[in-house]
Amino acid sequence: MKPVLTIFIDGLKPESLPHMPFLNSLPHKRRLETILGYSITCHASMYTGVYPNKHKLWFLWQYSPATSPFRWLKKLPFLYPFNIIPAWLFLRKITLRYSKLTSYWKIPRILNLPLRYWPNIDVAEKKYWDEDGYIEGYPTIFEKLREHGIPYEIVGMVPGTIHTSRIIAEHTFDEIKPWTYLFVGDLDAISHHHGQDAPEVIEKLKELDSILERCYRDFEAKVGDFDCFVFSDHGHARLNEKIDLYQVFREAGDNLNRYMHLMDANVARFWFRNEKERARVEKVLSTLKNGYILTPEKMAHYHMDMPDTRYGELLYYLDLGSAFSRTIFGYGFRQQSIHGYVPDHPEVDGVFVSNRPIATEGKVRLVDILPSLLSQFELPIPDHVDGRSIWE
Ligand SMILES: [Zn+2]
Structure with missing residues (x-):
C-alpha cells in the first residue's frame, strides 16, 4: 500500500493545464464529468461516491418551513416590509449567531429574497464534509478511513477560507500519512471574477503549479514511491x-x-x-x-x-x-464566468491528472473519487456506491 497524495483544485478546467507545467507533466490525464449543480452537490458526490438522487444535496437553499433557521421571523411579521439590504444583512447575522451549523457555508448572506419568504427556507447542508454523519447512510471517504484506522492529513480545507493555496504553501510535511489531501479553493473564486483564461488567472495557475510541485518533490524526497492524483469538480464557462x-x-x-x-x-x-x-x-x-x-x-x-x-x-x-x-x-x-450547467457541455468538465495509469475508459466521474481511493487502500467498496475504481 503506497502513500497517496490527492490534490483537489476547485474549478480547474482541462484547458488550463498548459499553464501548469508541473501538473501537465504528470503522465495520465482525463477529463472529468461534473454533475448538474454547484459546489455543494459536487462535494457530496465526490466524498460519498453517490449521485445527488441518493445523497440529496443539490442546491444550498431548500424549501423547509419546519426547519428554517428564520422560523422566528414569523412572530415578527411587522418586519416583512423592510426589504432593504441593511435589514437583510442584519437579520441573517443575528440568525447566524444562534446557529449551531458546522457546514462549510453555514447560513450564507441572503439578498433579493423578500423577508416574508425567509421562514420557508433552510440550508440543505448541516455538517462539514469530514464530520461524522455528514450525510446519513452514505459514509464519506473521511469516515471510511477513520473506520478502518487509516491515518490521513488534510491541508487547506478550512471552513470559510477561500485562499487556501497560501495555507498549502506555508505547510511543512513532517511524517507522511497514508493519505494526504490538499484542498485548493482559490482558483474558483478568481475564475468567477475574470474567467479562467484571463491574464490574472493564468498568473494564479502558474503560482499554484509551483506550490504543488514543491509539495510533490517533498513527498518524493520523504517516501520515494507514492500515488498522486489531482482533480477538480467542474470547469468554468464565460458569461x-x-x-x-x-x-x-x-x-x-x-x-x-x-x-x-x-x-x-x-x-x-x-x-x-x-x-x-x-x-x-x-x-x-x-x-x-x-x-x-x-x-x-x-x-x-x-x-x-x-x-x-x-x-x-x-x-x-x-x-x-x-x-x-x-x-x-x-x-x-x-x-464573468460560472459553472452549474448540464454536464453535456465540455466547458464545465473538470480535470483528472495522475502519476498512475487509469484503467477505465472515457471521463472520470466525481462519484469515482471515493471508490478509487478505497481501492488504493485495499478497502471494500460499499454496494450503494455509484462510481467505480478507475485503477482496476
Ligand atoms: Zn464556483
Whole structure:
C-alpha cells in the first residue's frame, strides 16, 4: 500500500493545464464529468461516491418551513416590509449567531429574497464534509478511513477560507500519512471574477503549479514511491448574458416577488399556492431564450431526481453562457464566468491528472473519487456506491 497524495483544485478546467507545467507533466490525464449543480452537490458526490438522487444535496437553499433557521421571523411579521439590504444583512447575522451549523457555508448572506419568504427556507447542508454523519447512510471517504484506522492529513480545507493555496504553501510535511489531501479553493473564486483564461488567472495557475510541485518533490524526497492524483469538480464557462428575472417579470406586467422563489446563478426555482400561479410563472419564463424547465425526466437523466419538492416544484434552468444577475447570493456585478450547467457541455468538465495509469475508459466521474481511493487502500467498496475504481 503506497502513500497517496490527492490534490483537489476547485474549478480547474482541462484547458488550463498548459499553464501548469508541473501538473501537465504528470503522465495520465482525463477529463472529468461534473454533475448538474454547484459546489455543494459536487462535494457530496465526490466524498460519498453517490449521485445527488441518493445523497440529496443539490442546491444550498431548500424549501423547509419546519426547519428554517428564520422560523422566528414569523412572530415578527411587522418586519416583512423592510426589504432593504441593511435589514437583510442584519437579520441573517443575528440568525447566524444562534446557529449551531458546522457546514462549510453555514447560513450564507441572503439578498433579493423578500423577508416574508425567509421562514420557508433552510440550508440543505448541516455538517462539514469530514464530520461524522455528514450525510446519513452514505459514509464519506473521511469516515471510511477513520473506520478502518487509516491515518490521513488534510491541508487547506478550512471552513470559510477561500485562499487556501497560501495555507498549502506555508505547510511543512513532517511524517507522511497514508493519505494526504490538499484542498485548493482559490482558483474558483478568481475564475468567477475574470474567467479562467484571463491574464490574472493564468498568473494564479502558474503560482499554484509551483506550490504543488514543491509539495510533490517533498513527498518524493520523504517516501520515494507514492500515488498522486489531482482533480477538480467542474470547469468554468464565460458569461455572454446576464438576465435580471425580476425585471423580466416587471416587463411582462407581473412581479416575481408575488411567488415563492429562490434564485441561484442559473436556476430559478418556484413553489406555488395554486395552478394559476404556476401558469402565470410559466408564461413569463417562456419568453426567455437560452433555457428550459427541468422536467422530471431531465432530472432523472442527470441523477437529480428528488423524493419531494424541497428544491422546487418548478425549476427553470439557463443554459451555457447565460446566468441570472439578481440571485439570493447577490447582484452578479463581478461575475464573468460560472459553472452549474448540464454536464453535456465540455466547458464545465473538470480535470483528472495522475502519476498512475487509469484503467477505465472515457471521463472520470466525481462519484469515482471515493471508490478509487478505497481501492488504493485495499478497502471494500460499499454496494450503494455509484462510481467505480478507475485503477482496476
Ligand atoms: Zn464556483
